[in-house]
Amino acid sequence: MALPPTTVANSTKTPETMKTPHLASAVLLFITFLVGVVGNGMFLWVLGLKMRRTVTTLWFLHLVSCYLLFTLLIPFFAVYVLLGFHWVFGMALCKFLNTCISLGMFSSVFLLTLISLDRYTLTHHPIWSRNHRTLSRAWKLVVGVWLASFGLSTPYLAFRETQVVDGGRIMCVNKYNIFGDWNGAEMQDLVRRIHLAIFVVRFLLGFLLPFCTIVGCYVRMGLKLKEKKLVWAGKPFKVMVAVVVSFFLGWLPYHLYHGLKLYKKEVPESVMGTLLVIYTFTSCFNACFTPILYLFVGEKFWQVFRTSLLTLVKAAFVDDLRSSAPESSGRQGSEIKNKKQEMA
Secondary structure: OOOOOOOOOOOOOOOHHHHHHHHHHHHHHHHHHHHHHHHHHHHHHHHHHHOOOOHHHHHHHHHHHHHHHHHHHHHHHHHHHHOOOOOOOHHHHHHHHHHHHHHHHHHHHHHHHHHHHHHHHHHHOHHHHHHHOOHHHHHHHHHHHHHHHHHHHOHHHHHEEEEEOHHHOEEEEEOOOOOOOOOOHHHHHHHHHHHHHHHHHHHHHHHHHHHHHHHHHHHHHHHHHHHOOOOOOOHHHHHHHHHHHHHHHHHHHHHHHHHHHHHOOOOOHHHHHHHHHHHHHHHHHHHHHHHHHHHHHOHHHHHHHHHHHHHHHHHHHHHHHHHHOHHHHHHHHHHHHHHHHHHO
16 A cells, blocks of 8 residues: 655656546545454454454454554555645655555565464474464564564665655655765666665565465465365465465555566556556555455354454443433332341
8 A cells, every 4th residue: 555656757747647546546545544444443452352362363463453554554645646646744754654554564474474384383283383382482473573574664764755846746755866966877777776676675575485485384284184184174274365365466466566667667657557556456455355354254253253242232232221220220229128138
């Protein structure tokens, strides 16, 4: 959901073909915000307060927190699009919000990798898992994930800046030429190298290597369970597959878009605009509608969710009834007390 940073080279014009994609992206962002805050908030409530704390619930508690982080930042970028890519929130928020988006992306993919490795060790090394798979060690791994994700997101703190362009319009862009003149030939070459290095790091660590790790884990798990002639399409496995598939289908267009931006002169604006809508849609689906998959494939989670929701509603009605009839309840209590004294 990190909207594409329009480069300074092409920021002085807004093609007619880009207006519809921008509007469509803004609508998707607003829908994502509404659905995501409600859905992720409820799932975070159930995972954090209504379910027993285990290693698995800890993984998913922080994973849903990543999705909620995405959704809370959406309104800023929706306004940015609706204003014609005019950034009105200042330099500090330009750096901070994009850093948070990168933080959420890296932490979510690292958590998905940890979940897959955890499932793999439970299947292939059950004795080792029984002795070493503790909640305290899981907490240390989660803290390490957040710290590593923040370290990989720090380039936004250095390179993300506001840029004044035509007509006084302010844009939030990646400015890799912080050490020299933008128009110099040597600086242009350096800028391209920095841009390429950042893209390669994000693609390898945020997509390709985790994807290969996760696929390898699930292939080995499938072979192991098939060898033991066990049913390997249970509810936990479906949850894992649904989350992993939705994540990678959601972020593949994102990395494809930023990869093509390295060759923006050779790619038509219409293609980039269409890809913008596609990756906005897939990112929205990943951040907001992935938790809904738990309701369909996670039977235990659905039971806890339904029970907790019914309990909350019943408690609210009981409180209302008690507050609306304090005198009658008091009289009933005194009458029962008098009867007990008479019987005694």
